[in-house]
Amino acid sequence: GAGVSQSPSNKVTEKGKDVELRCDPISGHTALYWYRQSLGQGLEFLIYFQGNSAPDKSGLPSDRFSAERTGGSVSTLTIQRTQQEDSAVYLCASSSYRGDTEAFFGQGTRLTVV
Amino acid sequence: DAKTTQPPSMDCAEGRAANLPCNHSTISGNEYVYWYRQIHSQGPQYIIHGLKNNETNEMASLIITEDRKSSTLILPHATLRDTAVYYCIVPRWSNNDMRFGAGTRLTVKP
Numbered sequence: 001g002a003g004v005s006q007s008p009s010n011k012v013t014e015k016g017k018d019v020e021l022r023c024d025p026i027s028g029h030t031a032l033y034w035y036r037q038s039l040g041q042g043l044e045f046l047i048y049f050q051g052n053s054a055p056d057k058s059g060l061p062s063d064r065f066s067a068e069r070t071g072g073s074v075s076t077l078t079i080q081r082t083q084q085e086d087s088a089v090y091l092c093a094s095s096s097y098r099g100d101t102e103a104f105f106g107q108g109t110r111l112t113v114v
Numbered sequence: 115d116a117k118t119t120q121p122p123s124m125d126c127a128e129g130r131a132a133n134l135p136c137n138h139s140t141i142s143g144n145e146y147v148y149w150y151r152q153i154h155s156q157g158p159q160y161i162i163h164g165l166k167n168n169e170t171n172e173m174a175s176l177i178i179t180e181d182r183k184s185s186t187l188i189l190p191h192a193t194l195r196d197t198a199v200y201y202c203i204v205p206r207w208s209n210n211d212m213r214f215g216a217g218t219r220l221t222v223k224p
Contacts, residue, residue: 042217093157100165
């Protein structure tokens, strides 16, 4: 595809259920980022993948959050036992591994926990 | 990332130039300055980036001070559609990690 694709675009789930959010980066991009944006707030860094290196998980808010990136391409962000405070837009971005190239963002997944 | 400091909000009259400042006093010699913007309910959009020299593209101009400790994003003729949150970031050179601050909320008024 031409851009970063995220699915689903919207997800409503019940408190306590697990959810999986998917990100398809731009082909050939080795860097992949996940962010969370709560209503009216800024972009909160969650996790960063770079090629085959161990991901930077320093932004994950709790052990209920995990992410993987299979084959250096598609990434899945999993939230276990969802809570109402997990309601937010989850954004994914990808870029080439060079300091002088921009990142491209998907349109996000809006997660609502009821 | 090199820490960046931006004013929380700014207003600009439609048709006038919008000048958005950013301080990045801890920037390293090989780190770039990037600007993104986020229009309500959309994913962030890349605007421009630079290392040392001033840069211009179809969207904006970027002026970087000689000591590289600050920069200014210029939208030469702001329109209502330029109302957005503007983020200045300096990704860590070692691994291109990107962390965003609060940005500047620019409101373009008729």
